Amino acid sequence: MESDLDISLTDSGNGSRKFSNPGQFGGLLAPSADTLPWPDFLTGQQTKPVRVLLVDDDPFVRRVIAQELLGDLRIQLEGQAGTLREGRRLLMQHEFDVLMVDIRLGDGSGFELIEEAKRHRSAAEIIVVSALEDEPQVLHAFELGASGYLVKNAWFQSYAQAVLQVVNGGAAITPRLARRLLVHLDHKRSNVNPVRPPDSKATLSTREREVLRLVATGYVTEEIALQLTISAQTVNAHVKNIYRKLHAHTRAQAVSFASHRGLL
CATH class of the missing domain: 3.40.50.2300 (Response regulator)
Structure with missing residues (x-):
C-alpha cells in the first residue's frame, strides 16, 4: 500500500x-x-x-x-x-x-x-x-x-x-464549467417569466442586505467586517441568519435565492 x-x-x-x-x-x-x-x-x-x-x-x-x-x-x-x-x-x-x-x-x-x-x-x-x-x-x-x-x-x-x-x-x-452553467441558467431564464415576486415570508434586515451584497461582490468575511466596521464574528452571525431565513446552505445559494426573491 x-x-x-x-x-x-x-x-x-x-x-x-x-x-x-x-x-x-x-x-x-x-x-x-x-x-x-x-x-x-x-x-x-x-x-x-x-x-x-x-x-x-x-x-x-x-x-x-x-x-x-x-x-x-x-x-x-x-x-x-x-x-x-x-x-x-x-x-x-x-x-x-x-x-x-x-x-x-x-x-x-x-x-x-x-x-x-x-x-x-x-x-x-x-x-x-x-x-x-x-x-x-x-x-x-x-x-x-x-x-x-x-x-x-x-x-x-x-x-x-x-x-x-x-x-x-x-x-x-x-x-469552462462555470461558463456552461451560466449558459444553462440563461437558457432556463429565457423559458420562464423573468419577473419573480419576492417571498413575503422571507425578509432581510438592512444590515443583512448590506452583508449579502458584499458577499455577492466577492468579499470574504474579514473584508466585509472592515467595510462595515463590525467584527468578523458579527458578519458570520449575519450570514447564519441569512442562511436560516432563505433556507440556504452556502453563500452562493444565499445570493441566488435573495436575487430571485427580490431581496437584494
Missing part, C-alpha cells in the same frame, strides 16, 4: 515546488507562500495552515493533487484515501477544514462522503474533483453544501488556490 506522502518533489529554487511530468492534468501550480504576499487576516497562514483531506480512487490523480498542495506552506495535507470506506475513516480520525473528494469511488459515491463530512464537521468546506462536467451532478454537489467543483484535466485551475479560496468565503469552479 502506498504511503500518503509517497510523492517525488523537486525544488525549483525560488521557494515553490514543481512536480515532474505533470502532463495534461491539474492545471497551474499555485504560488507558494514564500513567493507571494499573503494578508495576515486571511485564513491559511504558515503558522496555521488549512487542513485538507483528499479522497480519490485514482492514485495518479491523488499524487498530482497532493504534490501541489504539499508545495504550498499555507496548506497542510492531513491524509489521503482511495475508497469511500477509507474516506470515512479519515473523517473520524482527523480534524480538517477542507474535504476534496471525487464523486465516483470504487466502493460508493462521493456524495455519501460529502453528507457525512457535513454531519461530522458542518463548518468544513467541500471541493468536488471529478472527471465529469455534468450540470445535474454539479448542482447536486452544491445542494449538499459543496463550495467548489473542479474538473480533472482542466488547465486553468489550481488546487491550492481553490482550497484557499473556499476557506476564505469564496467558491471554486473550473472556468
Whole structure:
C-alpha cells in the first residue's frame, strides 16, 4: 500500500515546488507562500495552515493533487484515501477544514462522503474533483453544501488556490464549467417569466442586505467586517441568519435565492 506522502518533489529554487511530468492534468501550480504576499487576516497562514483531506480512487490523480498542495506552506495535507470506506475513516480520525473528494469511488459515491463530512464537521468546506462536467451532478454537489467543483484535466485551475479560496468565503469552479452553467441558467431564464415576486415570508434586515451584497461582490468575511466596521464574528452571525431565513446552505445559494426573491 502506498504511503500518503509517497510523492517525488523537486525544488525549483525560488521557494515553490514543481512536480515532474505533470502532463495534461491539474492545471497551474499555485504560488507558494514564500513567493507571494499573503494578508495576515486571511485564513491559511504558515503558522496555521488549512487542513485538507483528499479522497480519490485514482492514485495518479491523488499524487498530482497532493504534490501541489504539499508545495504550498499555507496548506497542510492531513491524509489521503482511495475508497469511500477509507474516506470515512479519515473523517473520524482527523480534524480538517477542507474535504476534496471525487464523486465516483470504487466502493460508493462521493456524495455519501460529502453528507457525512457535513454531519461530522458542518463548518468544513467541500471541493468536488471529478472527471465529469455534468450540470445535474454539479448542482447536486452544491445542494449538499459543496463550495467548489473542479474538473480533472482542466488547465486553468489550481488546487491550492481553490482550497484557499473556499476557506476564505469564496467558491471554486473550473472556468469552462462555470461558463456552461451560466449558459444553462440563461437558457432556463429565457423559458420562464423573468419577473419573480419576492417571498413575503422571507425578509432581510438592512444590515443583512448590506452583508449579502458584499458577499455577492466577492468579499470574504474579514473584508466585509472592515467595510462595515463590525467584527468578523458579527458578519458570520449575519450570514447564519441569512442562511436560516432563505433556507440556504452556502453563500452562493444565499445570493441566488435573495436575487430571485427580490431581496437584494
